[in-house]
Amino acid sequence: MAYGTVNADVIGTSVAGSNLGAGNASIMKNRIINGAMVISQYNGTSSGNNAGAYMIDRWYNNNSQSGKLTYQQNAGSVSTPVGFPNYLGITSASAYSVGSSDYFFMEQRIEGFNFADCNWGTANAKTVTLSFQVYSSLTGTFGGALTNNAQDRSYPFTYSIPVANTWTSVSITIAGDTTGTWVGATNGIGLRVRLSYGSGSSFSGTAGSWAGANYTSATGATSVVGTSGATFYITGVQLEVGSSATGFEYRQYQQELALCQRYYETYQAGYLTGSNYSTSACQGFQIFLKVTKRATATMAIVSGTAVVSNAVASSAGGAVGINAQPNSPSNGGDLAVTGASGIVAGNAGLLIPANLIISYSAEL
Numbered sequence: 001m002a003y004g005t006v007n008a009d010v011i012g013t014s015v016a017g018s019n020l021g022a023g024n025a026s027i028m029k030n031r032i033i034n035g036a037m038v039i040s041q042y043n044g045t046s047s048g049n050n051a052g053a054y055m056i057d058r059w060y061n062n063n064s065q066s067g068k069l070t071y072q073q074n075a076g077s078v079s080t081p082v083g084f085p086n087y088l089g090i091t092s093a094s095a096y097s098v099g100s101s102d103y104f105f106m107e108q109r110i111e112g113f114n115f116a117d118c119n120w121g122t123a124n125a126k127t128v129t130l131s132f133q134v135y136s137s138l139t140g141t142f143g144g145a146l147t148n149n150a151q152d153r154s155y156p157f158t159y160s161i162p163v164a165n166t167w168t169s170v171s172i173t174i175a176g177d178t179t180g181t182w183v184g185a186t187n188g189i190g191l192r193v194r195l196s197y198g199s200g201s202s203f204s205g206t207a208g209s210w211a212g213a214n215y216t217s218a219t220g221a222t223s224v225v226g227t228s229g230a231t232f233y234i235t236g237v238q239l240e241v242g243s244s245a246t247g248f249e250y251r252q253y254q255q256e257l258a259l260c261q262r263y264y265e266t267y268q269a270g271y272l273t274g275s276n277y278s279t280s281a282c283q284g285f286q287i288f289l290k291v292t293k294r295a296t297a298t299m300a301i302v303s304g305t306a307v308v309s310n311a312v313a314s315s316a317g318g319a320v321g322i323n324a325q326p327n328s329p330s331n332g333g334d335l336a337v338t339g340a341s342g343i344v345a346g347n348a349g350l351l352i353p354a355n356l357i358i359s360y361s362a363e364l
Contacts, residue, residue: 030249031110032193034058035132035237037086038253039260040073047072049093054363056088057260060109062216064102068225069093069197076231081133081167083248087235090197095228104198104225105144105216109364110239111294112149112183115190118176118241120148125176130193131245134159135167135233136224143196143207143221146174147214149189153180154215156205161222171245177210187294189364193239197224197232261291266302267358272335272351280340282308282349287332289360296329297360304356308340310347322356332360 040056042048048055051066056073063069075089088106098104118126136142139161146155155177159170183190196217205211207218224232236248251259267287274284289297301322308320320337335351335358343349 028114029238029240029246031114031128031191031239032058032108032237033259034256035235035248036084036250036256037073037088037235039257041260041264041266043073045073047075054264055106057264058108059088060107060363062107063104065096065104067093068096068104075233078135078165078233081235083250084133084235087133087135087233090224090232092197092225092227092230094225096198096225098198098200098223098226100200101202102198102200103196103203103216104223105194105196106234107195108193108237109189110191110193111364112186112188112190116183116185118191120177120191121180121182123178125178126241127173127175127243128239128241129171129173129243129245130157131169131171131236131238131240131248132234133167133236134161134170135165135231136161137164137229137231138222138224138227139164140222141218141220143199143204143217145194145196145205145215145217147192147194147216148177148180149183149192150181151192151214152212153177153182153210154205154213155210156207156215156218158207158218158221173243179210180212191239193237195234196221198226199223258291261289262294263363264359264361265290267332267360269304269306269335269351269353269356269358271353274334274337274349274351276308276310276343276345276347276349278345279343281336281338282340282343283334283336285335285337285349285351287335287358289330289332293329293360293362294364295362297332297362299333300359300361302357302359304354306337306351306353306356308337308343309350309352310343329362332358 034057049070051063055071199217203216204219205215224230272285276282321339323336
């Protein structure tokens with residue numbers, strides 16, 4: 001029997017002048033998730049002002065004082081920079097004088113599994129570059145910081161916004177920290193990326209060097225919350241290995257959504273079957289998550305209600321209270337319900353939702 005000749009091409013280590021590997025590969029070049037501010041499961045396009053909450057997916061608002069600002073996806077509806085239809089907007093609610101122990105900043109917490117190859121805390125620590133597009137009604141020197149999980153190693157940095165109400169490209173190169181304790185390849189916090197809109201002296205440090213402290217910004221940086229109505233908009237955030245910024249790594253919408261859902265997802269419940277273990281309570285309404293979570297998730301009812309009926313007789317059992325029983329990172333667990341009436345113990349139960357939306361959070 002004759003066999004044909006098989007030709008095989010050898011794939012080299014470079015493609016169009018770009019070396020494959022950390023910092024240049026098209027996969028996981030950008031360690032930031034939702035850097036283009038596309039995914040907003042938490043608030044949609046609605047505004048919020050919670051002093052300690054996720055504004056949009058992966059971007060946490062951390063403030064020492066409440067009521068000093070609002071946040072919103074595409075706040076102000078300004079023209080966006082080319083290639084970025086969405087941004088995250090901060091608007092100052094008053095002219096607040098920042099005290100020494102105050103802090104106002106947004107933060108993305110990067111999981112250890114996604115940053116361990118940078119080898120921070122060792123002699124082999126890699127240099128990284130942070131880049132983004134920023135727009136503000138204010139001009140001047142603004143600040144932020146990179147910080148470890150324990151918040152005892154920080155690198156404050158500054159950048160300039162020279163023209164008000166104009167999108168400005170920013171690039172900051174940071175030599176990796178060779179000391180300190182940094183979370184390795186685990187599901188803990190590998191790195192905190194912070195962008196400040198007002199930090200007091202206790203949380204501000206000298207720009208451009210590592211320090212054994214918990215800093216959120218650089219000394220002397222502009223305070224957005226210090227001017228009533230001031231705005232601060234940002235998009236296109238990228239953190240990559242290397243000493244220069246490269247083009248933003250775009251991802252397909254579904255891919256970006258799945259990356260976000262590792263930490264948070266919402267589930268709109270349909271009809272679910274379970275088991276009645278008394279005349280007023282039942283359990284076993286099983287929910288499976290769309291994406292495996294970073295850790296076992298915490299469940300909460302976002303909105304809506306439900307009733308329970310006997311699945312066989314279809315007799316309504318009334319409105320119920322819903323409790324969570326999470327099982328594992330991949331299994332949303334059971335919904336256990338109480339407060340029903342008229343159901344038959346031992347029968348199958350049917351959960352009938354009314355716009356019931358449930359959230360599962362495994363945020364860092």
